[in-house]
Amino acid sequence: xxxxxxxxxxxxxxxxxxxxxxxxxxxxxxxxxxxxxxxxxxxxxxxxxxxxxxxxxxxxxxxxxxxxxxxxxxxxxxxxxxxxxxxxxxxxxxxxxxxxxxxxxxxxxxxxxxxxxxxxxxxxxxxxxxxxxxxxxxxxxxxxxxxxxxxxxxxxxxxxxxxxxxxxxxxxxxxxxxxxxxxxxxxxxxxxxxxxxxxxxxxxxxxxxxxxxxxxxxxxxxxxxxx
Ligand code: CA
Numbered sequence: 001x002x003x004x005x006x007x008x009x010x011x012x013x014x015x016x017x018x019x020x021x022x023x024x025x026x027x028x029x030x031x032x033x034x035x036x037x038x039x040x041x042x043x044x045x046x047x048x049x050x051x052x053x054x055x056x057x058x059x060x061x062x063x064x065x066x067x068x069x070x071x072x073x074x075x076x077x078x079x080x081x082x083x084x085x086x087x088x089x090x091x092x093x094x095x096x097x098x099x100x101x102x103x104x105x106x107x108x109x110x111x112x113x114x115x116x117x118x119x120x121x122x123x124x125x126x127x128x129x130x131x132x133x134x135x136x137x138x139x140x141x142x143x144x145x146x147x148x149x150x151x152x153x154x155x156x157x158x159x160x161x162x163x164x165x166x167x168x169x170x171x172x173x174x175x176x177x178x179x180x181x182x183x184x185x186x187x188x189x190x191x192x193x194x195x196x197x198x199x200x201x202x203x204x205x206x207x208x209x210x211x212x213x214x215x216x217x218x219x220x221x222x223x224x225x226x227x
Contacts, residue, residue, distance in 0.1 A: 002116060003027040003045065007037035007063060008052040008078065013101075017050065020105045021112075034058030041067055043172050043220075048115055050108075052078040053090065061093060068094040070170050074115040076108075131166040133213055134226050136205060138166055147209045157182065158201050161194075165214065165224040174221040198222060 004026045008014040011032060018028045029044065031037035034055045041049065049067070053060035064075060077090040077098040090098050096115050099108055129140040137146040140163055145152045154162065161182050165173065175191035183193060202214060215223050 001025065001027045002047040003029070004112070005029050005031065005037065005040055005044075005046045005049045007031045007034065007049065007055065007060070009033055009055050010052070017105075017108070020109070024109060026112075034060065034063040037063055038066055041071065041073070042170070045168050045171055045173070045177070046073060047119070048074045048076070048112060050076050050078060050112075051095070054080060061089060064090065064093045064095055074119045076111055076115055131163070131169075133166060133169060133224060135209065135211060136213060138163060145205065147205050147211065150209070152204050154201070154204060158197060158204070161197050162201055162205070162224075165222065168224075170223065170225050172217045172220055172223040176221075178221060194221070 004021055006014050006017055006021075006028060008017070008030070009032050014030045014032065018030055021028045029040055029046070031040055034057055037049075037051070037055075038058070040046075051060050051063060055063065058066075060077060064077070067073065067075065072094075074096045075094070077095045079090065079098050079100050096118070097111050099111055131138045131140065135148045138144070138159075139146075143159055145154055145159065145162065161178065164178065164181055175194045178194050179187060179191055182197075183189070187193070198214060198216075206212060206214065212227055213224050215225060217223055
């Protein structure tokens, strides 16, 4: 299920959009200011963000700028009527699209579908599908992992777990989320399995090469990031 984050200080509008999106089958989180929104983007995986420009505290443009420092997630800006400058600045700042308030919900849904489709196509077009972090390179087509020019053999589960971490680079993933993604909902072995497999992976890609890229976030889970 695709997850959408709404960052919008007008709670009525945020709730309205949330209801419509849920009705369409999306999973939705809301933040009522930029700070909370940024925190969510850094700690949870999302597929798309709806970002209001006029926010108290950190405004939408600044939120956009900060998100773009670590993520290319699709972002649709919500702008006030006729604020042409906002639209241009938003698109220059790396927004994928904008929609002017007030908008028809059908138009918003259409734009969301387009942004998600473009994102999926862009991911496919990467072709070689290599994910790189520091001295580690993972090729998801060939299912190979290289560390400092050494081919490292991982089991299927280890590979899938490492791949998932890399796809969500810099984002903290909870044990529960990792478990659901890699083992599936019906797995009953408990989140301990995640810790065990993280140990296996560390023993193969970190310890022999003196790397430290998988970080434990106490009480939450794991994140992979540059040293
Ligand atoms: Ca606003």
